[in-house]
Amino acid sequence: MAEQAFAGEHIVGPAEAPDDVLRVEHVAKRFGPITAIRDINLHLRKGEVLALLGDNGAGKSTMIKILSGFHKPDTGTMWLKGEPYLPKSVDDARAHGIDTVFQDLALVDQLSVYHNLFLRRERVHRPIPFLSNRLMKREARKALDEIGINIPSLDVPVARLSGGQRQAIAVARTVSGDADIILLDEPLAAMGAKEGAMILDLIARLKAEGNVSIVMILHNYVHVFAACDRVSLIQDGVIVLDKPTSETSVDELTEIVVEEYRRARLAERSGNGAGAAGASSAAPANPTSPDTAE
Amino acid sequence: MAVTSGAETRPAPGGPAPRRAPAAGGALSIAKKLLTLREGSIIVVTLVTFVYFAITTSNFVTANSFKSLLPYFAPLAIIAAGEVFVMILGEIDLSVGAVYLFTPFMWHVFHHAGLPLYPSIIIALLIAMLIGVVNGIFVAYVGIASFVATLGMLFLLDGLSLVISHSTPVQVPGTKIGAVNNFAQIFGGGTYSELFWAIGIVIVLQLVLSFSRWGIYTVSVGGNRLGAAEAGIRTRQILVRNFVLAALLSGFVGILEVVRTTSATPDPSGSNTILLEVVAAAIIGGTLMTGGDGTIVGALIGALFLGMLTEGLTIKGVSASYLDLYLGIAILIAMTLNVIVRRVRVGSGRG
Numbered sequence: 001m002a003e004q005a006f007a008g009e010h011i012v013g014p015a016e017a018p019d020d021v022l023r024v025e026h027v028a029k030r031f032g033p034i035t036a037i038r039d040i041n042l043h044l045r046k047g048e049v050l051a052l053l054g055d056n057g058a059g060k061s062t063m064i065k066i067l068s069g070f071h072k073p074d075t076g077t078m079w080l081k082g083e084p085y086l087p088k089s090v091d092d093a094r095a096h097g098i099d100t101v102f103q104d105l106a107l108v109d110q111l112s113v114y115h116n117l118f119l120r121r122e123r124v125h126r127p128i129p130f131l132s133n134r135l136m137k138r139e140a141r142k143a144l145d146e147i148g149i150n151i152p153s154l155d156v157p158v159a160r161l162s163g164g165q166r167q168a169i170a171v172a173r174t175v176s177g178d179a180d181i182i183l184l185d186e187p188l189a190a191m192g193a194k195e196g197a198m199i200l201d202l203i204a205r206l207k208a209e210g211n212v213s214i215v216m217i218l219h220n221y222v223h224v225f226a227a228c229d230r231v232s233l234i235q236d237g238v239i240v241l242d243k244p245t246s247e248t249s250v251d252e253l254t255e256i257v258v259e260e261y262r263r264a265r266l267a268e269r270s271g272n273g274a275g276a277a278g279a280s281s282a283a284p285a286n287p288t289s290p291d292t293a294e
Numbered sequence: 295m296a297v298t299s300g301a302e303t304r305p306a307p308g309g310p311a312p313r314r315a316p317a318a319g320g321a322l323s324i325a326k327k328l329l330t331l332r333e334g335s336i337i338v339v340t341l342v343t344f345v346y347f348a349i350t351t352s353n354f355v356t357a358n359s360f361k362s363l364l365p366y367f368a369p370l371a372i373i374a375a376g377e378v379f380v381m382i383l384g385e386i387d388l389s390v391g392a393v394y395l396f397t398p399f400m401w402h403v404f405h406h407a408g409l410p411l412y413p414s415i416i417i418a419l420l421i422a423m424l425i426g427v428v429n430g431i432f433v434a435y436v437g438i439a440s441f442v443a444t445l446g447m448l449f450l451l452d453g454l455s456l457v458i459s460h461s462t463p464v465q466v467p468g469t470k471i472g473a474v475n476n477f478a479q480i481f482g483g484g485t486y487s488e489l490f491w492a493i494g495i496v497i498v499l500q501l502v503l504s505f506s507r508w509g510i511y512t513v514s515v516g517g518n519r520l521g522a523a524e525a526g527i528r529t530r531q532i533l534v535r536n537f538v539l540a541a542l543l544s545g546f547v548g549i550l551e552v553v554r555t556t557s558a559t560p561d562p563s564g565s566n567t568i569l570l571e572v573v574a575a576a577i578i579g580g581t582l583m584t585g586g587d588g589t590i591v592g593a594l595i596g597a598l599f600l601g602m603l604t605e606g607l608t609i610k611g612v613s614a615s616y617l618d619l620y621l622g623i624a625i626l627i628a629m630t631l632n633v634i635v636r637r638v639r640v641g642s643g644r645g
């Protein structure tokens with residue numbers, strides 16, 4: 001198994017299921033000289049929670065940002081509910097029912113909690129489109145209560161809140177919209193155990209309701225096995241494993257990562273790069289720390 | 295002296311007030327409320343300045359002194375409103391003075407070419423907006439720092455103004471020396487015309503900033519440009535739009551001012567002084583150079599403060615060469631107070 005994890009050696013080809021809502025085939029994306037993702041094949045079944053795993057710099061956030069309409073893919077095709085899917089913008093993706101919690105949360109420190117919660121979905125009066133702050137505050141309170149996160153005042157700028165509270169607001173913003181495909185890029189990174197459990201409960205509840213399908217980038221295997229139906233693992237911009245969580249184990253996933261480090265160290269010693277794309281996987285990074293993409 | 299007495303009086307409500315509040319009475323709690331406003335410190339500073347001049351001079355609180363204050367402060371307040379929209383983005387528009395200078399000449403040129411009064415004004419203002427579009431494109435799409443892009447625009451327009459006017463003043467359409475008609479009455483010639491424009495524009499734009507999508511998108515682009523884009527805000531469009539607003543208001547004030555004075559003088563050094571005063575009014579009023587926060591009303595009060603200071607010092611008979619010196623000191627004190635108050639407001643360790 002470990003040998004198969006070599007990038008380029010064992011690339012998971014396009015896979016599909018009859019009830020897929022989202023399918024990604026051979027998607028690649030470069031930023032100038034850096035190849036962020038080389039060849040990604042993914043699929044997401046209706047009502048499923050898919051874990052997207054991989055080392056820092058593997059290309060997870062880039063894949064999420066392509067799905068969310070923030071980046072355009074260089075090559076490859078995507079399908080949404082059977083239709084070709086190529087979002088023109090974040091708004092366009094949202095109009096297609098795809099909404100995202102970005103790794104950096106996309107919150108504006110200076111704005112209040114409720115303005116952040118409704119950023120780009122503001123409630124306004126008519127006919128003069130001034131903001132309906134009262135309505136937004138009321139709905140914001142409801143959305144946050146639903147998650148169970150405690151934010152004392154909705155009027156304070158989010159700069160004053162803790163990392164976990166900010167993350168909860170970003171999650172609440174996405175979940176309270178009417179998206180039926182939700183992408184979460186490390187939604188638990190800044191959270192303590194208690195807040196993390198709240199978000200996992202929320203995911204479980206959404207899953208039980210069966211209306212949304214979820215892709216989640218996680219680093220903690222406990223969370224993966226607690227919350228997800230299937231895992232896709234990215235290494236150096238390609239998918240090297242795609243399995244239901246019931247058919248894999250912490251040991252198998254760990255083994256792949258350990259093998260990647262071993263390979264990286266070997267490559268470093270022999271003076272080579274770590275592979276075709278692995279600019280960042282050559283660096284011994286801490287796999288549990290949140291990385292900054294931009 | 296204006297400066298010292300101001301400095302002595304101000305720290306009482308400014309500094310320790312929030313901490314002492316529980317023990318103190320109503321006045322202090324009002325002061326505390328006031329200081330939680332962005333505009334708080336400049337309101338206090340302006341009041342103190344007013345009281346100082348009212349007490350130490352006999353003719354500061356007169357209709358005449360107020361009237362002579364208006365042409366100084368109203369144009370600044372209007373241009374500063376646009377500049378605040380740009381500064382909240384974390385950008386700066388250095389070409390506002392140049393647009394202010396240039397637009398009246400465009401008006402003159404098109405009127406001279408045979409266009410009626412209002413159409414030629416509208417075309418001149420459209421050209422001002424086009425300048426804003428160009429500024430915005432350089433900043434948002436080409437990726438040039440706004441300081442540099444608008445500095446280039448400043449020189450370009452100053453030069454163009456000199457070329458077009460052959461470096462000589464021109465008589466302004468629709469005005470006659472010594473006679474104020476209806477048109478001039480409304481567009482800058484009437485005693486209170488500029489004041490009404492300033493108050494109207496400031497109110498509308500403050501409402502837009504605080505209570506509209508455009509306003510919170512402006513704060514978003516200035517506060518977290520990447521995050522704003524991720525949330526789906528068209529950050530470049532907001533950038534261009536705000537540069538257009540700044541240019542339009544500058545051009546409009548240019549027209550008001552030449553109607554008031556009945557002639558347009560190609561004087562780049564005067565318009566560049568206006569640029570500096572505009573930026574000073576915005577910052578004194580509580581707008582951050584770093585973006586993400588700002589207030590239109592604050593900028594108006596900032597302009598009022600600058601106007602009052604100039605007027606007051608002149609009435610006191612301060613000689614011209616000392617005027618700038620005192621102005622500079624007063625601005626530094628007002629700014630320092632801003633920073634202190636902001637620290638108290640936002641919480642210590644920040645600001």
Ligand SMILES: Nc1ncnc2c1ncn2[C@@H]1O[C@H](COP(=O)(O)OP(=O)(O)O)[C@@H](O)[C@H]1O
Pocket residue numbers: 031034035036037054055056057058059060061062063279280291292293294
């Ligand atoms: N906007 C960008 N410009 C340049 N390089 C980028 C950009 N976004 C990501 N990258 C690079 O692409 C690679 C993959 O990044 P990312 O998708 O953020 O990885 P992950 O989320 O898996 O940690 C990294 O080498 C990163 O530096």
Ligand SMILES: [Mg+2]
Pocket residue numbers: 060061062103185291293
């Ligand atoms: Mg990432």
